[in-house]
Amino acid sequence: xxxxxxAAVRGQTATTDxxxxxxxxxxxxxxLSYQHPDLIARFxxxxxxxxxxxxxxxxxxxxxxxxxxxxSVEGARAPLIIYPFMGALxxxxxxxxxxxxxxxxxxxxxxxxxxxxxxxxxxxxxQHRDRLAADEEGLREETHSQLLRFVNYVEHKxxxxxxxxxxxPEERLxxxxxxxSAVRQNNGEFWEDRITERLPYWNDSxxxxxxxxxxxxxxxxxxxxxxxxxxxxxxxxxxxLAAQGIKVVGVDVSAAGVETYRRAAxxxxxxxxxxxxxxxxxxxxxxxxxxxxxxxxxxxxxxxxPAERADAVRKLAAAAGESSIIIVTALSDKxxxxxxPSQGISVEELGAMFEREHFRPEILDTHYVAxxxxxxxxxxxxxxxxxxxxxxxNQKGG
Ligand SMILES: C[S@@+](CC[C@H](N)C(=O)[O-])C[C@H]1O[C@@H](n2cnc3c(N)ncnc32)[C@H](O)[C@@H]1O
Numbered sequence: 001x002x003x004x005x006x007a008a009v010r011g012q013t014a015t016t017d018x019x020x021x022x023x024x025x026x027x028x029x030x031x032l033s034y035q036h037p038d039l040i041a042r043f044x045x046x047x048x049x050x051x052x053x054x055x056x057x058x059x060x061x062x063x064x065x066x067x068x069x070x071x072s073v074e075g076a077r078a079p080l081i082i083y084p085f086m087g088a089l090x091x092x093x094x095x096x097x098x099x100x101x102x103x104x105x106x107x108x109x110x111x112x113x114x115x116x117x118x119x120x121x122x123x124x125x126x127q128h129r130d131r132l133a134a135d136e137e138g139l140r141e142e143t144h145s146q147l148l149r150f151v152n153y154v155e156h157k158x159x160x161x162x163x164x165x166x167x168x169p170e171e172r173l174x175x176x177x178x179x180x181s182a183v184r185q186n187n188g189e190f191w192e193d194r195i196t197e198r199l200p201y202w203n204d205s206x207x208x209x210x211x212x213x214x215x216x217x218x219x220x221x222x223x224x225x226x227x228x229x230x231x232x233x234x235x236x237x238x239x240x241l242a243a244q245g246i247k248v249v250g251v252d253v254s255a256a257g258v259e260t261y262r263r264a265a266x267x268x269x270x271x272x273x274x275x276x277x278x279x280x281x282x283x284x285x286x287x288x289x290x291x292x293x294x295x296x297x298x299x300x301x302x303x304x305x306p307a308e309r310a311d312a313v314r315k316l317a318a319a320a321g322e323s324s325i326i327i328v329t330a331l332s333d334k335x336x337x338x339x340x341p342s343q344g345i346s347v348e349e350l351g352a353m354f355e356r357e358h359f360r361p362e363i364l365d366t367h368y369v370a371x372x373x374x375x376x377x378x379x380x381x382x383x384x385x386x387x388x389x390x391x392x393x394n395q396k397g398g
Pocket of ligand 1: 233253
């Protein structure tokens, strides 16, 4: 079993309360049979994660609570600790506790005792930091053996598979995994709510503006007749282009989003100008759609796994004619709020992907957007960095 490095600050502890009657243990199977669909639905809504991941997290949380009870029934004096790399499990536990009545009944029914969640008080964290400064080596050793005991206990009580899930390299219980899962949503259903939330796209006077300033800039100076917008169903860009007489082929993985667009296009009398296609860029062949003067893929590339992005760029390039312009915007790697450096895209990464396709950047930089963005994982921030690029095909021989 490979141990993950723990953060130095102690995590949350679970204490139990069984003054009224002695605790009893239920079997793990019994505890795992407990279901709470409202909790799952709330968690999905709040964290924007796939339902399957919320379900998985709840299973692990029930195992954790069962383990806390087992620890208590066995008469252990020390409470179990939720380590920082178990942050996603902790989030699920918080959500469960919010349904306070159900949580209390669950604890009582299955364990005969209340399992409390006890955050580490700031005083204790400060003491911990002082000790770290005074005796880092000693503290690390202590933490390491404490963690080792915990890993062995989990392995002993819950088995190797669970231990791998909790402590293995995938870190499925960690907060960054939770956020990654939220941001890398590729299923159409997920985007549906966000897309319909944004309606109406037009202002009171009935005029529609491009949401992406780079697109407005390009169409103001270039002669654009035909455009391809990938990941189009969440912004007004395609409607605005159509309203200016530019033909738009929009590709988006969300069927509901594309349908919403169709309705909006009808309402704005620009339907003949927009062809909306439901397709996942990872499986689509964009070259079949023909040449476009303008291709835009805004705030979508980072949704894909890093290994999938170059292929997506290849497809954008394949849909380009000799003088096409490609516009890309995406979350930049400059922000660490996702706690995952591979999530955002760097200037170098984007530049290199286009260079491989023989495209050169006309603009390639990152800039700060002050307003909070509606992207999952980004909302808690006042602003974020966006990478933006305008690319053109290299001239022959260039
Ligand atoms: C964050 S929104 C960005 C929308 C808009 N272009 C913008 O600039 O904000 C991502 C859009 O990409 C779509 N999308 C996500 N994954 C996709 C994929 N693999 N293929 C095609 N579209 C995808 C979503 O349905 C959604 O409409």
